[in-house]
Amino acid sequence: MNNFYTVYGLTIKSDVLLPELICADSQDLKTVDCEIHYGLVDEEIKQTIARGKMAQYTPQKIWFHIKALATFIIVDGTQIIIDKCQDGKEERIRLYLLGTCLGFILFQKNRLVIHGGTVCINNKGMIFTGKSGAGKSTLTSALRLKGYGFVTDDLSVLVKNGYPEVESGYPQQKLCEDAMKNLGYNRDHYQQIGEGSRMKYLIPVKDQFVNQSVPLQGICEITLGQVEHVEKQYLRGSEKINALYQNIYNIDFKEYMGINPDYFKHCISVAQKIPIYRIIRPQDHVSIEEEIQLVEHLVNQLD
Known part of the structure; x- marks a missing residue:
């Protein structure tokens, strides 16, 4: 299910319910600035985490792993991918989405x-x-x-x-x-x-x-x-x-x-x-x- 929100001047399309945010008006839906959805990290990231490295940063792609919660991938200022751990709680995931992840999105957009x-x-x-x-x-x-x-x-x-x-x-x-x-x-x-x-x-x-x-x-x-x-x-x-x-x-x-x-x-x-x-x-x-x-x-x- 798609949910649309506005925050920090961005229109967000999200698979994750974010009740803290303001729902977007229909006029804001013409342009989506960022999409949030669940997905799986690639094998390279999994191996990197297994070696004990919990984050990696490049200008276009940033990822970080929170133990027993999720791995978050922020891509090109337009996409946040969440690979949720088995017992990861959605309310904790939302805290990282609304804080660290949106902060990285704004960084990639050079705001x-x-x-x-x-x-x-x-x-x-x-x-x-x-x-x-x-x-x-x-x-x-x-x-x-x-x-x-x-x-x-x-x-x-x-x-x-x-x-x-x-x-x-x-x-x-x-x-x-x-x-x-x-x-x-x-x-x-x-x-x-x-x-x-x-x-x-x-x-x-x-x-x-x-x-x-x-x-x-x-x-x-x-x-x-x-x-x-x-x-x-x-x-x-x-x-x-x-x-x-x-x-x-x-x-x-x-x-x-x-x-x-x-x-x-x-x-x-x-x-x-x-x-x-x-x-x-x-x-x-x-x-x-x-x-x-x-x-x-x-x-x-x-x-």
Whole structure:
């Protein structure tokens, strides 16, 4: 059975039910950007896995194996093939499809993807990025709970044509245990994924979801610092470009595979058109209300 969805500006045709995604309108079905289906890996990949190698990367073909779950093959930005293990659970397979696999599809399509979430404020998008544990998901969730629109959680895909826009993702957020506690969520009501420090909870956000691309108004890099109150820095010149570049999704992998000149030009173009800030928050106490006030002040200044 074929199922059609839209995510990150792509129309997806899938043999796998993906209830997290938005179903595609009939007008989106004229062009399918990516197909997802079950299939069998070839003998060469099987032998490679048997020798203990769990992944292989080329620009046109990427595959990786998750023990007792499945082997995933991503081909030419147009196809994801799943060779499911006997006891592989479909809900875990969906997590890899919506995360790692779509990330590789976007890589093969040479899309500029920022590792961070986007919130829609005054009909424009603000991306919140930063290293793991910086608090970007906590801030985007707090802004959503305050009534602002939710565009995307972990991957902010930028449209290349004209003035930068952010493509909508899908209506779900992943929050760590500390964020759940700080924002007052009852953890018993939400699905848990991962273990230990990687454990997160899946939060459906359909009511606040913005199911269309939005103009990009700015980018905020969240960091921790030895400060008593939340501070901001307006980045300029090479520091601005570097902040954007370092927060590209899977930038180490992209450098390993090679970055073409057009990609650099796209990065520079975005940095020239969009203000980029660094928000420094205290590392020893919760400062979410201060962060929200600062973001709202920044947005009002930009308007």
